[in-house]
Amino acid sequence: xxxxxxxxxxxxxxxxxxxxxxxxxxxxxxxxxxxxxxxxxxxxxxxxxxxxxxxxxxxxxxxxxxxxxxxxxxxxxxxxxxxxxxxxxxxxxxxxxxxxxxxxxxxxxxxxxxxxxxxxxxxxxxxxxxxxxxxxxxxxxxxxxxxxxxxxxxxxxxxxxxxxxxxxxxxxxxxxxxxxxxxxxxxxxxxxxxxxxxxxxxxxxxxxxxxxxxxxxxxxxxxxxxxxxxxxxxxxxxxxxxxxxxxxxxxxxxxxxxxxxxxxxxxxxxxxxxxxxxxxxxxxxxxxxxxxxxxxxxxxxxxxxxxxxxxxxxxxxxxxxxxxxxxxxxxxxxxxxxxxxxxxxxxxxxxxxxxxxxxxxxxxxxxxxxxxxxxxxxxxxxxxxxxxxxxxxxxxxxxxxxxxxxxxxxxx
Numbered sequence: 001x002x003x004x005x006x007x008x009x010x011x012x013x014x015x016x017x018x019x020x021x022x023x024x025x026x027x028x029x030x031x032x033x034x035x036x037x038x039x040x041x042x043x044x045x046x047x048x049x050x051x052x053x054x055x056x057x058x059x060x061x062x063x064x065x066x067x068x069x070x071x072x073x074x075x076x077x078x079x080x081x082x083x084x085x086x087x088x089x090x091x092x093x094x095x096x097x098x099x100x101x102x103x104x105x106x107x108x109x110x111x112x113x114x115x116x117x118x119x120x121x122x123x124x125x126x127x128x129x130x131x132x133x134x135x136x137x138x139x140x141x142x143x144x145x146x147x148x149x150x151x152x153x154x155x156x157x158x159x160x161x162x163x164x165x166x167x168x169x170x171x172x173x174x175x176x177x178x179x180x181x182x183x184x185x186x187x188x189x190x191x192x193x194x195x196x197x198x199x200x201x202x203x204x205x206x207x208x209x210x211x212x213x214x215x216x217x218x219x220x221x222x223x224x225x226x227x228x229x230x231x232x233x234x235x236x237x238x239x240x241x242x243x244x245x246x247x248x249x250x251x252x253x254x255x256x257x258x259x260x261x262x263x264x265x266x267x268x269x270x271x272x273x274x275x276x277x278x279x280x281x282x283x284x285x286x287x288x289x290x291x292x293x294x295x296x297x298x299x300x301x302x303x304x305x306x307x308x309x310x311x312x313x314x315x316x317x318x319x320x321x322x323x324x325x326x327x328x329x330x331x332x333x334x335x336x337x338x339x340x341x342x343x344x345x346x347x348x349x350x351x352x353x354x355x356x357x358x359x360x361x362x363x364x365x366x367x368x369x370x371x372x373x374x375x376x377x378x379x380x381x382x383x384x385x386x387x388x389x390x391x392x393x394x395x396x397x398x399x400x401x402x403x404x405x406x407x408x409x410x411x412x
Contacts, residue, residue: 012184026192029360034180035082037152045159056115058105071097092193103206146404151223182213189364192356233407244406259393264291328394
């Protein structure tokens, strides 16, 4: 059981805390409630660009990394469609350095053309490397555009196109910052070798003076229900053909979320999973196949990716996948299969929560979507999923009118 303490500063910053005396380190995890879904469709990639700009110097600290390293700490960040997350780990004796640095860049970045130009080029190169110059690199763009027609999940975190980042102006960047980077749009999770009292003292000292900001109400377009299968075929310079399938699924807070997650484990997690056993080992139709969920806060996707074996067409590969999905709908998961998946998740959860930084990441996220204490109920929620629930969810999910299919062919 992870014990959680709560406090909210007058400026709206939510603080969650868990003390762990088994480590000499402290983690500060600062989650901002802004992601790629909050971007203007004509100015995408801004949330990710900001992740980079936040390391380019704040109003009082021109160089972020040096004081972190001098304090014996490490830091990093990541962005997805829903949130932007920053974390720093430090020896507990030097923890105030973390509060100082994170609060200063929440107060204001050093908005200057040079920093913007440097980070803009970094992000553009990342876009080229990951999405243009890498085999299958544009799959995320293609699948999102195929599966989503209204919701902003239709573009990936990196952005729809390079021009959106290349043309970003200093005024647009400044406006985005003051719209979303604010204490009343953030959650600070503090874990490790630090008391709740000291956490509150340092949070009040460093974050308390930062003023609230006017956060725009989130009004995202609702994705209309898909009514027919969607298909797309592309040809690229890749080593082998590949197939990608996406099925719409529920949001992160829905009770069926856990069933969807377990379905992907039953299908593809481990050598005894259904896809691996049937499609790779027995029928030898694929060299590799995987199933996973997006895990997004709004209605997400259950995705399947596979590379057919030599001599197997994409049409044959797709037919074989549909046959396995039909089995998920008609043949209940047996007790052994179900228990194995539940045990794997429980062991992963226990192992993950032994790490103070993982706990900080998770507490911030659970606080965002509900309350931080929900971290303690995750295993129970997976344990409560039944074979009949899995069958019911599979029957609703794995239908042609809920599916988008991408054939990714070797260019001749």
